[in-house]
């Protein structure tokens with residue numbers, strides 16, 4: 200999945216209905232006055248941010264969207280019916296730009312409405328043109344055309360949660376365990392070269408997006424490894440998961456030292472990112488001799504880091520602990536939402 204999802208669409212609002220030039224024709228009323236009603240307004244086209252929609256893919260297939268025209272006015276004072284509006288549901292985070300690239304709307308919040316193309320105003324019926332000197336006006340006006348425009352939709356796919364960790368910590372394996380995303384996994388460093396996303400579904404209408412980024416190593420700020428430019432993809436997340444391999448292969452590996460170094464790289468990149476909520480996720484529990492050994496390894500790292508914040512022990516390769524972790528993540532970000540934060544999906 201790309202980080203930028205795009206689509207080009209055309210929106211055509213409905214034309215307003217023409218006004219009517221009619222006269223009253225009733226028994227015993229020899230010269231009925233004007234009775235032509237107004238035309239109805241044309242339907243407008245709206246964009247609505249919907250957190251249940253994750254991509255713009257539907258808009259790459261259905262490109263042209265039209266709203267209904269307003270009905271014409273009729274005799275006997277009848278006004279034309281307005282055309283139905285069209286609502287285009289788009290993912291939260293969609294940017295709507297015009298042909299020249301100017302930003303028309305940033306659909307940042309679930310439920311946010313934006314007018315994309317306004318329906319034409321209905322024409323006036325001859326009712327409106329009656330005056331003391333003209334009691335039988337034949338004038339009416341035509342409905343106005345609806346707005347038409349070409350729009351570019353752009354979605355910066357927003358991740359709620361970002362994965363951090365040394366190469367080989369098991370970030371991609373974790374995303375495979377909790378989502379249907381299938382990033383490459385291999386036992387050499389820097390397997391992941393490009394960020395990718397996974398949607399984690401907890402239940403119907405309950406999901407969040409996780410970003411898998413390339414591994415980070417000490418000195419990334421100075422360009423070591425793949426550098427740290429990928430951290431920009433985490434700037435709008437609400438939670439960072441810092442994956443730590445509790446059973447690294449190298450004899451001289453020190454997980455707590457590595458974890459501290461990684462936190463340092465975060466700080467060097469951006470103090471705001473460093474301050475984001477970050478949970479430690481100890482991975483590869485299955486490689487410990489037994490549960491007690493796994494626990495001892497975890498406690499050693501926690502003590503060395505003086506870590507007081509949440510931590511989890513999982514085994515991404517067999518999914519152990521992953522479901523429970525996903526549930527806690529969802530609960531955590533839902534709480535932020537209730538305080539007025541934004542959701543990626």
Ligand SMILES: Nc1nc2c(ncn2[C@@H]2O[C@H](COP(=O)(O)OP(=O)(O)OP(=O)(O)O)[C@@H](O)[C@H]2O)c(=O)[nH]1
Pocket residue numbers: 364365366367368369370371372373383384385386387388389390391392412413414415482483484485486513514515516517
């Ligand atoms: N035994 C065991 N192996 C794991 C576990 N999670 C990941 N691995 C293995 O660790 C290696 C690295 O896994 P990846 O998921 O590619 O690691 P990554 O953090 O995405 O690595 P980069 O993309 O290089 O940064 C692979 O050989 C995985 O099979 C686990 O829970 N247990």
Ligand SMILES: [Mg+2]
Pocket residue numbers: 370371372382383384390391411412413414
């Ligand atoms: Mg990877």
